[in-house]
Amino acid sequence: MKTYTFVSFVFALIFQAGPFVLATEAEAGALASSTKSFGGYDYPNLYDEAMPMLWASKLVYSFAKLLEAGREGSLDLGDTFPPEVLAAYKDKRLDVRDMEGGNGLPFNKLVEIVVANAENLKEIESEWEYVGNIIQKIQAAEDADQSSDDFFLETFSSIDAATQCVYGVLKDNKNKRVVVVFRGSTDLSTRDWQTNLSAQLEGMKTPKLLKDSLKGKLKKRVLVHRGFYNYIFNNKRAKGDQRYDMILNDIKPFVEQGYKIYVTGHSLGAALSSLLAFKLAGSDKSWIPKPITCISYASPFVGTDGFRTAFTLLEKMGHIRYLRVNNDADTVPTIPPFSLGLRRRLMKHVGINLRLSDDSFILSHPNSNGWGFVNAFRNSVLKPVWSVLKYHSLQTHEERMDAQKETLQNLHLNDLYDDEKLLGKEFNRDEL
Numbered sequence: 001m002k003t004y005t006f007v008s009f010v011f012a013l014i015f016q017a018g019p020f021v022l023a024t025e026a027e028a029g030a031l032a033s034s035t036k037s038f039g040g041y042d043y044p045n046l047y048d049e050a051m052p053m054l055w056a057s058k059l060v061y062s063f064a065k066l067l068e069a070g071r072e073g074s075l076d077l078g079d080t081f082p083p084e085v086l087a088a089y090k091d092k093r094l095d096v097r098d099m100e101g102g103n104g105l106p107f108n109k110l111v112e113i114v115v116a117n118a119e120n121l122k123e124i125e126s127e128w129e130y131v132g133n134i135i136q137k138i139q140a141a142e143d144a145d146q147s148s149d150d151f152f153l154e155t156f157s158s159i160d161a162a163t164q165c166v167y168g169v170l171k172d173n174k175n176k177r178v179v180v181v182f183r184g185s186t187d188l189s190t191r192d193w194q195t196n197l198s199a200q201l202e203g204m205k206t207p208k209l210l211k212d213s214l215k216g217k218l219k220k221r222v223l224v225h226r227g228f229y230n231y232i233f234n235n236k237r238a239k240g241d242q243r244y245d246m247i248l249n250d251i252k253p254f255v256e257q258g259y260k261i262y263v264t265g266h267s268l269g270a271a272l273s274s275l276l277a278f279k280l281a282g283s284d285k286s287w288i289p290k291p292i293t294c295i296s297y298a299s300p301f302v303g304t305d306g307f308r309t310a311f312t313l314l315e316k317m318g319h320i321r322y323l324r325v326n327n328d329a330d331t332v333p334t335i336p337p338f339s340l341g342l343r344r345r346l347m348k349h350v351g352i353n354l355r356l357s358d359d360s361f362i363l364s365h366p367n368s369n370g371w372g373f374v375n376a377f378r379n380s381v382l383k384p385v386w387s388v389l390k391y392h393s394l395q396t397h398e399e400r401m402d403a404q405k406e407t408l409q410n411l412h413l414n415d416l417y418d419d420e421k422l423l424g425k426e427f428n429r430d431e432l
Contacts, residue, residue, distance in 0.1 A: 038414040047408035053264035053295040056181040094156040104152035150174035163237040169250045182269030198227030200341035207282020224303040270299030281320035301347030311350040318430040322351030330391040356400040
């Protein structure tokens with residue numbers, strides 16, 4: 001009888017209260033307009049800010065497939081790729097930063113390439129219909145202003161995908177942002193899965209802007225997932241620069257006055273985006289504008305409690321904004337619950353979590369105290385492992401966000417950071 005009472009209590013905690021905010025349309029309607037200024041920058045509402053990052057996170061998979069097929073010869077890109085690009089991309093990474101007067105490769109040109117190769121792409125892209133719908137939506141936004149091109153590709157690094165992570169850099173002149181997008185895991189021909197499974201802990205140097213504000217060992221290092229860390233910062237198989245150094249070189253010319261840096265990705269790409277955003281947000285390089293915005297989808301665990309402490313401090317300092325989106329039935333965000341190796345620690349999530357279900361969503365943040373057990377239980381036990389592909393897919397994320405579009409469009413990430421119910425009364429964020 002006592003056991004039954006305890007179990008009932010636990011499930012009551014999980015499914016009822018807690019620091020979780022179940023947004024209703026009435027609550028959302030009391031909030032803001034489509035854009036809001038923070039630190040002198042106009043940020044879109046939650047839906048309009050998050051959805052383009054989802055599209056980028058999906059398209060990075062497809063564009064990598066297109067380039068790979070072109071390099072292997074199964075696609076003839078000779079009539080569709082710009083001549084100045086065609087000569088180099090087969091042996092080098094795609095670097096188009098010098099095109100269009102230094103703006104890069106316009107999105108409309110990318111659309112022409114995709115349309116010209118549509119029949120062949122259907123054979124190599126299993127979700128071609130979904131990808132085509134995304135392209136149409138982006139093209140509609142681009143065509144809304146006929147005066148100039150707004151969206152550009154700058155670099156795309158996939159030629160060394162067998163040993164290094166795949167990423168792209170985009171420039172969005174309409175919203176004044178530079179976007180770094182990481183691809184998630186693919187097949188066993190890459191190191192992606194070896195990276196996922198390398199769940200031992202690695203000491204990541206504490207960012208310079210945090211050292212004087214942390215105590216003990218955290219002044220020198222935070223502990224993170226070794227595989228994810230090495231993929232960006234310490235890849236022994238990399239020929240030449242590490243990915244982090246390459247990304248800095250890629251984005252620096254495009255971070256103009258008034259521009260912001262966004263980082264995004266899905267699954268493995270989400271984990272990598274979390275680490276990159278953390279590093280950039282804590283950097284003392286004067287050309288890196290704060291805050292850094294990271295919007296990730298279906299991220300696994302990235303670091304331990306010390307990493308969470310440092311990350312939350314960056315949030316309080318106003319150096320980073322992080323929206324971590326996942327589906328409630330996805331198993332990937334529950335792994336690895338513990339690190340491997342001799343130093344076994346509980347792994348922790350960071351940022352504001354948008355947890356999607358079929359007909360609603362829940363918002364939460366780890367800074368809300370007293371509910372660690374509830375979070376851990378929800379994140380580990382209540383998952384249908386057999387449905388991982390459906391609930392891990394970006395298409396399901398988009399469908400669920402579309403179902404809540406009106407509500408999400410009345411929410412703003414910066415307002416959520418000011419919500420005492422969500423962040424706790426002790427969370428006071430600085431506005432840069």
